[in-house]
Amino acid sequence: MNSMSATSETEDFPTTFANAVHGGLDKVLGQSGAAAVLSHMKMTNSLPDPAEFHKRLLALFGEKATLSLERAIVKDLVRRLKWALELLSIDGPFNFNATMLKIQKSVKA
Amino acid sequence: MTTRRSPGLRPLTQVNRQRSTAGSGAEDLAETRIATVLGLKQFTQRPVRTLLIKGLAGTGKTIVALEILKSAGKGKGAYISSRVPKELLEAHIPAMKETLDNQDFLDIRLEDATSVLDFVMQLTEPKKVRTIVFDSWDGLAKELDQKERLRAEKTLMALANNSGAQLIFVSEEPGATTIDYLVDGILELLRVEEQDRAVREFTIHKLRGTKIPQHKYLFTLLEGKFTFFGPYAIPDYSKIGKFTQRPDIDRSYSFGSGALDRLFGGMIPGSTLAIEYDENVPYSALRAIELPPIINFLSMGRSAILLPLPGANDERTNSILTKALGESAVADRLRILNVVRTSDLETTNLPKSATPHEIHEIVTRETTGLREKSKDRSVLLVKSVGALENLFASDLDSLLEVTSQEIITLAQSHDAHILFLPKDSPIRSRILSMSSSYARLFVRDGTVLLFGVRPHTGVYALQHLEDPTSPSLTQLV
Numbered sequence: 001m002n003s004m005s006a007t008s009e010t011e012d013f014p015t016t017f018a019n020a021v022h023g024g025l026d027k028v029l030g031q032s033g034a035a036a037v038l039s040h041m042k043m044t045n046s047l048p049d050p051a052e053f054h055k056r057l058l059a060l061f062g063e064k065a066t067l068s069l070e071r072a073i074v075k076d077l078v079r080r081l082k083w084a085l086e087l088l089s090i091d092g093p094f095n096f097n098a099t100m101l102k103i104q105k106s107v108k109a
Numbered sequence: 110m111t112t113r114r115s116p117g118l119r120p121l122t123q124v125n126r127q128r129s130t131a132g133s134g135a136e137d138l139a140e141t142r143i144a145t146v147l148g149l150k151q152f153t154q155r156p157v158r159t160l161l162i163k164g165l166a167g168t169g170k171t172i173v174a175l176e177i178l179k180s181a182g183k184g185k186g187a188y189i190s191s192r193v194p195k196e197l198l199e200a201h202i203p204a205m206k207e208t209l210d211n212q213d214f215l216d217i218r219l220e221d222a223t224s225v226l227d228f229v230m231q232l233t234e235p236k237k238v239r240t241i242v243f244d245s246w247d248g249l250a251k252e253l254d255q256k257e258r259l260r261a262e263k264t265l266m267a268l269a270n271n272s273g274a275q276l277i278f279v280s281e282e283p284g285a286t287t288i289d290y291l292v293d294g295i296l297e298l299l300r301v302e303e304q305d306r307a308v309r310e311f312t313i314h315k316l317r318g319t320k321i322p323q324h325k326y327l328f329t330l331l332e333g334k335f336t337f338f339g340p341y342a343i344p345d346y347s348k349i350g351k352f353t354q355r356p357d358i359d360r361s362y363s364f365g366s367g368a369l370d371r372l373f374g375g376m377i378p379g380s381t382l383a384i385e386y387d388e389n390v391p392y393s394a395l396r397a398i399e400l401p402p403i404i405n406f407l408s409m410g411r412s413a414i415l416l417p418l419p420g421a422n423d424e425r426t427n428s429i430l431t432k433a434l435g436e437s438a439v440a441d442r443l444r445i446l447n448v449v450r451t452s453d454l455e456t457t458n459l460p461k462s463a464t465p466h467e468i469h470e471i472v473t474r475e476t477t478g479l480r481e482k483s484k485d486r487s488v489l490l491v492k493s494v495g496a497l498e499n500l501f502a503s504d505l506d507s508l509l510e511v512t513s514q515e516i517i518t519l520a521q522s523h524d525a526h527i528l529f530l531p532k533d534s535p536i537r538s539r540i541l542s543m544s545s546s547y548a549r550l551f552v553r554d555g556t557v558l559l560f561g562v563r564p565h566t567g568v569y570a571l572q573h574l575e576d577p578t579s580p581s582l583t584q585l586v
Contacts (some may be wrong), residue, residue, distance in 0.1 A: 030260025
């Protein structure tokens with residue numbers, strides 16, 4: 001099985017992605033913090049656009065905290081997709097938007 | 110300021126721009142007041158972004174937090190209350206009504222952590238708010254489990270760090286909690302018993318990146334305002350101005366100081382006031398009680414005798430008195446008898462081994478002479494028992510006998526008597542029992558404190574805020 005193309009057995013990708021956003025934020029900010037961020041961004045029910053999401057996080061938390069939050073989201077997503085994190089080979093500095101696009105593309109493939 | 114709304118939250122109280130304090134200097138005063146508390150100076154200058162104010166109920170946490178909020182500047186602060194509504198807070202602390210009117214106020218008594226964090230995001234994202242007060246943080250945090258609480262606190266820290274806002278957490282939790290490890294600074298406020306009286310003290314437990322030369326300070330909440338007391342500072346005697354005499358108060362002599370008159374109600378003719386002092390009370394603080402009555406007596410055309418405290422510098426005393434009164438009054442109607450100096454004994458033709466009785470005779474003779482020069486024949490006798498004890502350490506019984514005689518004799522006259530008594534004086538209790546009134550001076554956290562035992566008064570911090578020769582007394586409430 002191509003590990004890069006596997007998705008969650010019970011969820012489609014948008015749902016998995018949305019859950020990963022919740023899960024990643026929960027891990028760092030706690031349930032209240034995560035809910036507050038999504039409520040503040042008005043993203044409680046809709047799938048966040050990664051670029052827009054990154055921009056909003058940056059405005060709220062600044063670069064370093066945003067990086068931590070986005071890494072937590074990616075880790076959570078990879079775990080949900082049952083991928084190995086090492087397989088997600090990304091060159092250069094971490095870029096949330098590029099990473100998400102790569103994952104989405106791999107899932108579709 | 111725009112009224113913000115948040116899911117589940119009431120609209121914020123709108124800032125009343127009509128009630129401006131701009132130009133009044135009130136905000137500057139708050140900055141100065143807090144800034145002068147050494148370490149806190151850096152807090153107001155922002156390297157310390159998060160501060161925890163701890164203490165039991167009634168210790169003054171809210172007032173301190175509001176003082177810091179006030180220093181944020183109009184419209185640049187927010188007060189998040191989990192305890193009381195705005196109206197009640199204003200009723201409890203009327204002096205802070207304007208501060209509360211000038212800042213956002215959010216009543217979160219019925220809100221959950223998510224709504225509150227969302228609100229903080231609304232405040233911090235535009236990066237305009239300088240200070241946010243959570244009063245109290247426990248009220249909200251206690252609803253969260255340990256892990257969730259820590260994460261919520263980390264979220265707040267990250268928001269503050271990015272926006273540059275200061276977060277002030279007010280807490281009634283006595284022990285260390287998760288927030289203790291996260292914040293940059295911790296202040297603990299206490300009410301402590303001192304001489305059967307309650308005084309307020311704060312301790313700086315930590316202030317990251319700040320040198321803390323003193324950890325504890327006394328403060329007062331007089332008139333609903335936070336005022337701390339730094340270590341006692343010796344006054345600058347070069348700034349002595351011409352003394353303005355204070356007339357008698359009914360049938361009592363003025364102490365020559367409005368503060369002392371208000372505290373003790375003046376000196377009744379024939380009375381003896383004993384001032385007991387701890388060994389660490391600075392001489393200049395004692396001088397602030399010693400000199401004003403003398404200056405006022407002389408300025409009223411009366412006479413005075415001074416037996417100075419051990420270590421007193423006669424030249425300095427003369428110089429201070431001359432600056433305040435002019436040379437003639439000092440030369441004509443004041444006699445300084447420095448009993449530990451042989452020159453004084455020699456001038457009175459006494460042997461170097463003079464007895465307490467012989468000293469008493471000198472004082473009596475000088476009093477008689479000065480009485481003739483006094484406009485109403487009254488004389489003020491200001492005497493250091495400590496200096497006499499040093500001189501007559503081997504004959505304290507005689508000293509006590511003589512002092513008792515003086516007090517009794519003086520009670521029949523129109524003279525006034527002030528005795529300075531070291532706390533560890535062996536004849537202390539006998540002298541105090543004969544004195545008509547009795548006050549104590551001591552030092553705590555570097556601040557000189559004064560209170561009346563008889564009559565009973567509150568505790569006052571002694572400073573020199575105006576005239577260097579006169580005390581400024583601020584009550585600790």
